[in-house]
Amino acid sequence: MIRIENISKQNSHRLLFIEASAALNKGEKIGLVGPNGAGKTTLFRMITGSEIPDEGQVSVDKGVSIGYFNQDVGEMSGHSAVAEVMNGAGPVSEVAAELRELEAAMVDPDRMDEMDSIIERYGEVQARYEELDGYALEGRAREVLSGLSFSQSMMDGDVGALSGGWKMRVALARILLMRPDVMLLDEPSNHLDIESLIWLEEFLKTYDGALLMTSHDREFMNRIVTKIIEIDGGSLNSYSGDYEFYEGQRAQNEKQQQAQFERQQAMLAKEIKFIERFKARASHAAQVQSRVKKLDKIERVEPPRRRQTVAFEFQPAPRSGEDVVNLKNVHKRYGDRVIYEGLDFMIRRKERWCIMGINGAGKSTLLKLVAGDSSPDEGTVTLGASVKMGYFAQHAMDILDGDMTIFETLEHNFPKAGQGSLRALAGCFGFSGDDIEKRCRVLSGGEKARLVMAIMLFDPPNLLVLDEPTNHLDLDTKEMLIKALADYEGTMLFVSHDRHFLGALSNRVLELSNEGVHRYDGGYTEYVARTGHEAPGVGG
Incomplete structure (x- = not known):
């Protein structure tokens, strides 16, 4: 239906594609992956005809209808x-x-x-x-x-x-209702809560057209796609299978390529040593010449391109008392809407609570109460002894000073830290080289989220309160964050719609529903097994 043939494309100074080819066939459901800035959105725009390749061509079969959803929803x-x-x-x-x-x-x-x-x-x-x-x-x-x-x-x-996030949903709904022959979805999972995500997953599974999508939610991608197209160093590589299969396959390919590269390097070193040793001797001249010719003809194996993901390690957080947060008889309402009536909830050291609940059940309100961003109408919220809190809110990004650069922001927050350790911190969160000279006002949502998180985790709190921390993060940064938080020694309270994040990090679940508050020992994975549903209000 859609063929991408030998395309090359340059954006300002960056080469995005070099003689790259791929195809999207009838009924295929494909995940498009690649690091930020690799050219995923450019590829979508070339398929819809709003950009053209510098060389090669993108052809769409006659009469094929295309629906394109992207983050730029325009005026509504x-x-x-x-x-x-x-x-x-x-x-x-x-x-x-x-x-x-x-x-x-x-x-x-x-x-x-x-x-x-x-x-x-x-x-x-x-x-x-x-x-x-x-x-x-x-x-x-x-x-x-x-x-x-x-x-x-x-x-x-x-x-x-x-709000912007709800307008995104309207734009997405427009494409879903249209049911075109081909859907191009650029980050459809970004602004959705877990209930909507699960509904969209079912919708796309039963949709009989072809689908090409990007998503930072690996669980969502895994359940829908049966093929992956990866943008890697200007090429388009296709893998049949879901995202998990692709990850395993890519790791295996890298391993094989590394082994080939090392074997060839050893062989080349041996040849060069022979040439160096005998080049001055007349008796070996013919042999030396033939080896030099042979070396020139050998096709060099490239080392695998390493994806730059840096691990972030926490400094140990100071230890808090055993009782970290205590909510007693908390009442909270907004106008006529009653959110809590007499909520009692205790968080103990090293517990990692994820809060589940349908829209409007009061998930963010609970985090705000704990963080002191909001106070109860009745009842008390008490933090325990030696609790040092880090709070990542939906509006956390608004506190950045637009005129400061990334590096100045880090220096401003940690005046005593050395330049080296701040650069290392920036690197862990995906800001390398000249990136750290960018002013905060030009940062994307994802970059702002990463910067706020870097500030919060550098001098680690022993209680982390996180409201949708992965909303704008790409797959690699999210993976890095999950690994770092898995080793974190403190206490956590968080809301997330990312099931991979929920499953990897929670050890307790608090479910807020119309029938009241339910607590589950064991993390999100056990919660799904016990309740038979992935989120409140969603059938199992």
Whole structure:
């Protein structure tokens, strides 16, 4: 359906693709992977025709419809969320808009004299709407929005009043409703909670078109894709299998390549030594010449390109007392909405609690109460002896000073630390070389999140309170963070929609639901096994 043939592409000074080829066939579900900046979004843009390769070509079969979701959702306002989603479905949305105008005209007292023609036109438009299956389309649009966690009032309210993350969901819903022959999804999992993620997973599994997607959520990718295309040093390498299979395969290929490289290096060293030793002797001249010629002809094995991921190791955190946080009889409401009524909750040293709960159940509120960002209406929240807290909030990125560079920000926070250790810290969190001279205002969401995390973990707290810490992180940084936190000696309380993160790090689960609060000993994996569901409100 889509063929990428020998493409080369340069963006400003960076070579993204060098004679790269790949194909997307009918019904294939492919994960597109590669380090940040490797050219994933550029590839999507070349498939949709909004960018063209410098050389080679991208061809799409005649009549193939493509739906492209990316993070840049554009301006949305003046419509309800449902109308905005239906707008993506082509002609039916124009007919729906005219229907709504005619319905308004019918009750307009100033237009009574044209009523006959309005009613006649209404009949024609309504027939056309039915012919296009418009009523079923609205039902489907609501079904998709409901799957992405929209309430009825959000569906019917002005889309302009929604936050950026919810607008992303509207843009995603538009593509899902369209059900094109090919879906290109650039980070669809970024702004979703765990319930919406699981719903989207099911939707994409049953979608019969072809799919090419990127995602920083390995669990999500694993369950959907059956093939991986990797952008690596300008080439496109295809692997059949899911993400986990690809990781194993890539590691094996690197190992083999390393072994080949080392064998060849040893052989070359031996040849060069012979040449050096005998080049001055006339008796060996012919042998030396033939060996020099042989060396020139040998195709050199390249060493495997090492992915730059640096491990981060915690300084040991100071030890806290056994009781770390104690919430007693906590009541909290926002306007008419009751969040907690008499919540009692104790966190002890070395416990790692993940908080599960449907949207609006009060997950972030609980973290804010513990962090002191919000106070209870009644009851008490007490931190134990010697507790030193690190809090990563959704708005943590707003506290960075836009005029400072990354390095200045680190220096400002740790004036006593040496340059070397701050550079090492920056390197662990993916800022190497000149990156550390970037001003904070130009950083992407992911870079800001990494910087805030670096500041929080350098002088480690013994209680970490994390609200969606992996939201903007790429797969490699996320992996590094999970490894670092697995060795962390302190106590943790966190909310995350990343099931790999939940499974790897939690040893306790607190579930907030309409029926009350449930505690589970054992981590997220045991919770899923015991409850039969991956998240509250989701069938097992």
